[in-house]
Every structure is written in structure tokens, then in C-alpha cells.
Amino acid sequence: MMRTKLLKVYNALGIFKYSSNPQTTGFAPNIRNDKSSMVRPEPCDPKTVVSNAEDANYEEWLTDHPSALTSFEEMMCTAKGKKIVVFLDYDGTLSPIVDNPDLAFMPDMMRSAVREVAGNFPTAIISGRSRNKVHEFVQLNDVYYAGSHGMDIIAPPRRPKSSDSKYSTLTVDKKGNEVIIFQPAQEFLPETLEIYNELEEETKVIEGVTVEDNRFCISVHFRRAREEDYPLVEQKVMSILAKHSRFHLNRGRKVFEIRPSIKWNKGNALEYLLETLGFAESSDVLPIYIGDDRTDEDAFKVIQKRGQGFSILVSLKPKETRASYSLRDPSEVLTFLLRLAKWRRNSSSSKPAT
Numbered sequence: 001m002m003r004t005k006l007l008k009v010y011n012a013l014g015i016f017k018y019s020s021n022p023q024t025t026g027f028a029p030n031i032r033n034d035k036s037s038m039v040r041p042e043p044c045d046p047k048t049v050v051s052n053a054e055d056a057n058y059e060e061w062l063t064d065h066p067s068a069l070t071s072f073e074e075m076m077c078t079a080k081g082k083k084i085v086v087f088l089d090y091d092g093t094l095s096p097i098v099d100n101p102d103l104a105f106m107p108d109m110m111r112s113a114v115r116e117v118a119g120n121f122p123t124a125i126i127s128g129r130s131r132n133k134v135h136e137f138v139q140l141n142d143v144y145y146a147g148s149h150g151m152d153i154i155a156p157p158r159r160p161k162s163s164d165s166k167y168s169t170l171t172v173d174k175k176g177n178e179v180i181i182f183q184p185a186q187e188f189l190p191e192t193l194e195i196y197n198e199l200e201e202e203t204k205v206i207e208g209v210t211v212e213d214n215r216f217c218i219s220v221h222f223r224r225a226r227e228e229d230y231p232l233v234e235q236k237v238m239s240i241l242a243k244h245s246r247f248h249l250n251r252g253r254k255v256f257e258i259r260p261s262i263k264w265n266k267g268n269a270l271e272y273l274l275e276t277l278g279f280a281e282s283s284d285v286l287p288i289y290i291g292d293d294r295t296d297e298d299a300f301k302v303i304q305k306r307g308q309g310f311s312i313l314v315s316l317k318p319k320e321t322r323a324s325y326s327l328r329d330p331s332e333v334l335t336f337l338l339r340l341a342k343w344r345r346n347s348s349s350s351k352p353a354t
């Protein structure tokens, strides 16, 4: 207790700014947990103090957002007999954060875990990427996809009462199944393209900045830019945005996301998918949503409002969140997904024959 208080004081004094905490890229073992392989540092080394402070803060945060791995049994007790629907974010959740967004591949192990989960529960991926891009990365067909932060959804051919039919197109997927494509930001497409071109033109002079076309929204990446150029990137983005009053800015992980100002986000996409999957009227549906970013908070909010479901934030650091549970990184997401699929297999095989 005393130690926690002391570490909070260190924190308040700004000792954090000297943090040397390595950002794990997902699938490597978590260094801080692997105490056996650590060279024991000097206890008074400022880095050790910072690392202890971070650990203590994280431990404290975990009391409000317990690990979904350590809470797994308890969660599954609540889930028994309920219809679980799984929602997954992509970047930072299924794939580790990497410098080059074009290289954010999903490891094969993760692909098989998602495949297993999708074989047991309806599963959807809701991403900020374009729907095609996220499909390319994931390469699974038995999964529903929502791209552009939910503004581009491919779903079963059941139009939810709450949605506007003018945004829906009935078509067939690659397997010949009827599907609905729902795109509530269609009318913004020409202007989105215009903004994309302007951003490309304006930011090309800043080394390390790239602009990603996510179809109904645009990402301006600055992870590979020099830190002293960050304000310039923001300034360029803001000046373009000022000319497009129907659009707004969201801040993600070293990315500025420009999107149309419509009342539609990942939370709406979650509700839309639940309806199209036929769970609108069920009181026993239990959505599980796993995500790492600010835009995932909209989905956490929906789960919180429903009063049923599990929201899980992927984070190595304590963060302000509406999520009830946490996982540290994509490697823990992988473990969670495998346990979930195994739990379902075991619970269906232990059912008495009828």
C-alpha cells in the first residue's frame, strides 16, 4: 500500500517521462512477466523505479479492469446458456502494432484461433481499415466484416428495422450466398476521395508520413515521422479539414483519422450486426467485444448500455476506458480466443444426449 502511494508520488513528479518500457509487439513473451530471464537491475536505478511504478499502476488498474484470462472461468459462468457473439477489432488486437501499416499481417496462429472461434460462435471483425483490406489480412470467409469503422458492413440478408434501406444493397458473396452490404456514408465518397488527394499532396513533403485510403475514412499515419514534425502533420490535417465541414477528426495510435460526421460508429455496427444475425429480440445474447483503440470505446459503450456482454480492452498501460476487462496484447488475445473455443467444445461435449 505504502509502496503504491510512493510510486504514485514518483509518477506525479513526472518520473514516467524517463520510461524505458519496451512496447511489446504482440507475440514475443512479455518481458516484464518473464522474471526468470531478467538481469536483476539495481533497486535505486531510476529505470527500475519507473518500471516498478508502471507495474504498480497497472496492477491497481487491473482491479477495475481485470484480466479476461484470470477472470475467464467467472466470465464463462455468466455466459453459460447464452448466445455468444464475438466482435474483434483488427490492428493492435489481432495483429501487433507495426511501423508500416501495410505490413500489419495477422500471424497464422491468430488466424487459426479466429477460425476456431468463428466455427463455434458468430464472429465479426470491426475495423478502421477498408473492408477489403481487412479481409485480405484476415483471409477467412466464415467471419463477418465491417470496415471503415463500421461504415461498410457485409452481413446476412436481413435488414434491421433501425437501418435506412437506401444504404443497403442486396448482393451475393464469393460463395454465392445472399448478403447485404450496408454503407451509410455513401454520399460522402466523392468528398472523401477529394480529401484523400489533398492530404497526399500536402503531407508528401513530411518524411515518414503516409496517407491510407480506408474507403469511407482516411488515415494519416505519422508513426514513422520525426517527432518534431508531429505538430506540422496536425497543422496540415487541420487546415484541410477546415475546408470540409461535413468531416471530423479522430485521434488513434499515431494516426489522424478523418471521417464523415455521421452518427455511425463501431457501436452502431455492433448493434447492426446483432440485428442482422437475428439476435435483436433475444434477451440471452451475450456479445464479447475485444479492441485496443479509442474508436472501440463506442462498442464498449453499447455493451455497457445493454447490461449484458463482455467488453475487453487490449492495453499494456492503464487507460481510461469503458471496458470491463483487459488483455495486455495480441498474444493474450490469442490465448483468450483459444480458451473460448475450447470452452465451447468442452461444454457442448458434456451436454447430456437428448
Ligand SMILES: O=P(O)(O)OC[C@H]1O[C@H](O[C@H]2O[C@H](CO)[C@@H](O)[C@H](O)[C@H]2O)[C@H](O)[C@@H](O)[C@@H]1O
Pocket: 089, 090, 091, 092, 096, 097, 098, 099, 100, 101, 102, 104, 126, 127, 128, 129, 212, 214, 219, 221, 223, 252, 253, 254, 255, 257, 293, 295
Ligand atoms: O480499428 P482498427 O482495425 O484497430 O484500425 C485502426 C487503425 O489501424 C491501423 O493503424 C494502426 O496500426 C498500424 C499497423 O500496426 C500502425 O502502423 C498505426 O500507427 C496504427 O495507428 C490502420 O492502418 C489505420 O488505417 C486504422 O484506422
